[in-house]
Amino acid sequence: MLEIKNLHVQLEEEDKQILKGVDLTVEAGKVHAIMGPNGSGKSTLSYVLSGRDGYEVTEGSATLDGEDLLEMEPEERAAAGVFLAFQYPVEIPGVGNMTFLRTAVNAQRKARGEEELSAADFLKEVRAKAKTLKIDADMLKRPVNVGFSGGEKKRNEILQMAMLEPKMCIMDETDSGLDVDAMKLVAEGVNALRDEGRGFLVITHYQRLLDHIKPDVVHIMANGRIVKTGGPDLALEVENNGYADILAEVN
Amino acid sequence: MALPEAKQTATEARLSALTMPDAGCTRAAREDALARVLETGLPNRRDEYWKYTQPDTLVSPEAMPAAVFSDDEPLVFSEFDRLNIVFVDGVFSAEESDDLSMEGVSIDRLEDICCKDIHWAKDLYGVLEARGQVPVQRPLAALNTAFASDGVAIHVTGKPSKPINLIYRHASPTSDAILHHVVRVESGAEATILETGPAASRFNKCMEIDIADKGTLHHVRAQGRDHERRAATHMFTRLGTESVYKSFTLTVNGVLTRNEQVVELTGDDAVAHVAGACVGDGEFHHDDTVFITHDAVNCESRQVFKKVLRNGATGVFQGKILVKEGAQKTDGYQISQSLLLDDDSQFLAKPELEIYADDVACSHGSTSGAIDETALFYLRSRGVPTKDATNMLTLAFLAEAVDEIEDSALAEAIVSRLEGWLARRN
Ligand SMILES: Nc1ncnc2c1ncn2[C@@H]1O[C@H](COP(=O)(O)OP(=O)(O)O)[C@@H](O)[C@H]1O
Ligand SMILES: [Mg+2]
Numbered sequence: 001m002l003e004i005k006n007l008h009v010q011l012e013e014e015d016k017q018i019l020k021g022v023d024l025t026v027e028a029g030k031v032h033a034i035m036g037p038n039g040s041g042k043s044t045l046s047y048v049l050s051g052r053d054g055y056e057v058t059e060g061s062a063t064l065d066g067e068d069l070l071e072m073e074p075e076e077r078a079a080a081g082v083f084l085a086f087q088y089p090v091e092i093p094g095v096g097n098m099t100f101l102r103t104a105v106n107a108q109r110k111a112r113g114e115e116e117l118s119a120a121d122f123l124k125e126v127r128a129k130a131k132t133l134k135i136d137a138d139m140l141k142r143p144v145n146v147g148f149s150g151g152e153k154k155r156n157e158i159l160q161m162a163m164l165e166p167k168m169c170i171m172d173e174t175d176s177g178l179d180v181d182a183m184k185l186v187a188e189g190v191n192a193l194r195d196e197g198r199g200f201l202v203i204t205h206y207q208r209l210l211d212h213i214k215p216d217v218v219h220i221m222a223n224g225r226i227v228k229t230g231g232p233d234l235a236l237e238v239e240n241n242g243y244a245d246i247l248a249e250v251n
Numbered sequence: 252m253a254l255p256e257a258k259q260t261a262t263e264a265r266l267s268a269l270t271m272p273d274a275g276c277t278r279a280a281r282e283d284a285l286a287r288v289l290e291t292g293l294p295n296r297r298d299e300y301w302k303y304t305q306p307d308t309l310v311s312p313e314a315m316p317a318a319v320f321s322d323d324e325p326l327v328f329s330e331f332d333r334l335n336i337v338f339v340d341g342v343f344s345a346e347e348s349d350d351l352s353m354e355g356v357s358i359d360r361l362e363d364i365c366c367k368d369i370h371w372a373k374d375l376y377g378v379l380e381a382r383g384q385v386p387v388q389r390p391l392a393a394l395n396t397a398f399a400s401d402g403v404a405i406h407v408t409g410k411p412s413k414p415i416n417l418i419y420r421h422a423s424p425t426s427d428a429i430l431h432h433v434v435r436v437e438s439g440a441e442a443t444i445l446e447t448g449p450a451a452s453r454f455n456k457c458m459e460i461d462i463a464d465k466g467t468l469h470h471v472r473a474q475g476r477d478h479e480r481r482a483a484t485h486m487f488t489r490l491g492t493e494s495v496y497k498s499f500t501l502t503v504n505g506v507l508t509r510n511e512q513v514v515e516l517t518g519d520d521a522v523a524h525v526a527g528a529c530v531g532d533g534e535f536h537h538d539d540t541v542f543i544t545h546d547a548v549n550c551e552s553r554q555v556f557k558k559v560l561r562n563g564a565t566g567v568f569q570g571k572i573l574v575k576e577g578a579q580k581t582d583g584y585q586i587s588q589s590l591l592l593d594d595d596s597q598f599l600a601k602p603e604l605e606i607y608a609d610d611v612a613c614s615h616g617s618t619s620g621a622i623d624e625t626a627l628f629y630l631r632s633r634g635v636p637t638k639d640a641t642n643m644l645t646l647a648f649l650a651e652a653v654d655e656i657e658d659s660a661l662a663e664a665i666v667s668r669l670e671g672w673l674a675r676r677n
Contacts, residue, residue: 052628073631073637074631079634094650103639104630105634107639164633
């Protein structure tokens, strides 16, 4: 589904190489986790896949079901099925959360040539999904992420993911800043979306999220590369021994 | 003291193009106003309060021609039940206006007042304008008082069931209109006045509003869509104890707009909110000049002005809060912000606070910025196309000003105008 080959990325503003040849394939129906020390390039990878400005791809490719992602605008990638749950969800004063969600859902439908969701159907769906994430009506009415706690912001990301039903879900440290209960809610939200046709790339610094969202494959990223790939046990190894051993081993 | 020669010459040239109407009970006020004009002269760009806005075309003897804009969009607020008072190029149109009688209010034309010796409006006409000349001179307002050719006197004594809509139609590309209205809101009375339309190629408007204790006036204005028109408007408002004044202005297009608001809080516990949203593209210059005087205890004032500018448009904000000695517990808030959609546009702001009481809370802020790239990316990453995302963020930026309109249906009508303006641009 998602195929990343030899991806090299540097900053547009300064001559700084951040990704130095990332190779990664996520198959439909699978959950891949990326772990790695701070500064290894995990967020950069997620931004490059979703089309944020400021990065220059100098080599390599990234495709979703064979379509070249790197050629598309962010909104086109979204319509093609890419979703990024942000490490730091953005606050947008003056834009209601509900309006935002509905605009996004319908914009994607329109881009795919599907019929727009009626106001009533949308409302019904969003209420049901919000409820399972314990997002109350008040939070839906408030401006996007404004005044939300860290945990509320992360749950709001998962709500968007649930409403947009993307093919490829990329989650960047969705567990950071969450307490155990909030993490369980988020994990349940994610697990409910697990599906034959959907791939997940779960970026996390810690192993604990992976207790709740069981990965099929775990990758370790360091210094702009995937340095080791393994099964769920690899995450436990990191948990127990830190990154030092693994990094020493690959260097 | 003699005026500088250039100012003297320009003032004389302007005055020679005008004749004072046969004035009845407003005569004395008009003659006083003329004396003020002669004393100060009309503004030129050397004047401190005209540093950012060139008054030349507002002062010239003849108005610059301005094409009449028309399309088939219904007039703003046309879906609301309201009492319409129509002026075409600054001339009252009985034909297009509704019957002026309505419960809770009495409305007279200026012309009818002028031939009377006694009328309540006599005590208001030119009075607040004259008070508003200190400490900042507003000679165009004095010129208006002296030479206004039409207008209405609105006496609110109860709670009229529908808004009064002053509709300013622009029909001739060379029209030059001077309108002067006086409004008195009696104790406990409440009304909504709407003003819509560009009025004329050049428009000088003055409105004096006197709100008695516990009176309330809502004012919502939309200045039309004509691109070439020029306007200098002045609102002078005096508030009594526990009275409320809430004013909002929408400006889309117009090569030159100067909107002055002079507000005096003279009774305790009064509330005054003045707000404006303007959107300009290209040859567009918009100036909000506000002066709020707190002269009583525990009053609240808010100024919320937002400007969206693109393609070389210019926005100006000059806003002052003056808290007089003894005006304790004043709550004064002022914000002026611009959203610059490109590098060619500019925003000039001069916020001022002058405070002579010690127990007050006053704040002011002014910012100028571009679309928030992070927010834009966030929206796009959810599938919202760039243009729609930009428009969403632009409306969000304007929302704080539009939210000052208390009536949500009127606010929605304003938002739909803003959406229309944004949708017409790519
Ligand atoms: N916009 C940027 N400007 C400067 N440095 C950046 C920028 N984005 C990323 N970096 C640098 O790239 C490296 C990788 O960062 P990031 O992708 O955020 O790592 P991670 O998410 O794994 O912690 C870090 O050294 C970081 O400082
Ligand atoms: Mg990161």
